[in-house]
Amino acid sequence: GKSCASGGVIPWVKLLNDTAIAVNQGGRRAGAVTVSLDSWHLDVPEFLEIQTENGDQRRKAYDIFPQLVVTDEFMRRVRDNRDWTLFDPYEVRIKFGIELAELWGSQFEEQYGYLETNLDNDANPQLDINNPKLTLYKQVSARELFKNIMRSQVETGMPYLAFKDTINKANPNQHEGYIPGVNLCCESWSNVTPGKFAHTCNLDSLNLANIESEELPYICQLAVRLLDNAIEITTPPFVESANHNDRYRTIGVGAMGLADWLAKRRFSYTNLSEINALFEDIGYYCTHASMELAKERGSYPAFAGSEWSKGYLIGAKPVEWFCENATKSERWLQLSQDIQLYGIRNSHITAIAPNTSSSLVQGCTASVLPVYSRFFYDKWAKGTVPIAPPFISDRFWYYTENKTLSQDIVIKAISTIQRWIDTGISMELIFNLNAGVYFPNEPERSLKAKDIFETLMLAWESGCKAIYYIRTVQKDGYKDTTSECASCAN
Incomplete structure (x- = not known):
């Protein structure tokens, strides 16, 4: 064997998994840890199996995300x-001095393509020690790998997907680094530096139901000031978090x-x-409030x-x-x-969290999802x-049920909102696998893998920054409400 070499990332993920179990607030609340892996990493195939049965x-870790x-x-x-091509990051670092994990956009594409021209294979053997070749790699079909991602998502709900280039293009702090991944709920992130800066979530949410x-200008101003005050009076549990708060003062007003x-x-x-007009207003008022605080x-x-x-x-637009896309362009020019x-x-x-529990306390529906x-x-x-929902008696038919709604509609709405949210949105997708749900003219047709594939591709193409959980309504686990019962409920 190799001295001091491990068996990949999975054993270390298991250590984090067991740590999350151990740190459970005295049995009252389980610890929560998300672990990210880049899609070019050699261990990706096994990583996708980490929560399957x-x-x-x-080599399983059922308690991490x-x-x-x-x-x-x-x-x-x-x-x-x-x-x-899947690479071993250590070999890439040792032989070529390249840190792929720190790159995104054109820089990543250039270096990744360069590495693919330096593989040790029959067509390109290593003949000169001064011209090293990569030996630890695996070439796969990108689409087949994505199918494995989908298979894991349908079976376990994960992995989350973080669209790294979309996230970093929108990063206002590109002059000081990059964003490697997303937080536990896929809505808040910023630059991090190991041992120096750890991203810290400072979040609140507007209750749009009320x-x-x-009222929006005042409420947005209040929400921004509240979170900035929270940074001042909060003592983070470790120094990297405090450093991050002091350096970047990251907040996330959600909805x-x-x-x-x-x-x-x-x-x-x-x-x-x-929807666009509403979130343009929210984006403007919150950004304007932060500018006023800077004064x-x-x-x-x-x-x-x-x-x-x-x-x-x-x-970072x-x-x-x-000026071209806003309904009130003059105010944005002045704000700039x-x-x-x-x-x-x-x-x-701004960042929109899931709000699954807090929305119950607030008496409204969760987040911005149906x-x-x-x-x-x-x-x-x-x-x-x-x-x-709070207005169910008066607006019954206007509450669209997500369990039967085409997720393309959800993605188009989320991507519209995302234009005005500078961080992220916890976007959960629900796929109903029962026949006839999405295809009323084809009662025997159910959702196919191709349909899910096209929806996930739409999320990337539409500018969504991340995909949170994938939920499924399993076959035979769903029974639609009859029109008679629905009428009675109204």
């Missing part, structure tokens, strides 16, 4: 049905109750112009050299984009000028809770 149970970090180059090869449009907001106004998730308290320390300092706005003059208090400002069902029972460890 088949295989060696000694795996995520796969994918690049645009990988997704293009999936789309075009081309080959993909907010009127004229819950979008399904209620739509139903209240007799809209649906296909009313993209109305009062100063910019975040890493502001100089950031995309913000260059006049770029949400998602140039002000010209806002004000930020260059006064700075901005927080490097990231309600799973108009009425259902949610089973928890301590009991079963009946769940119904």
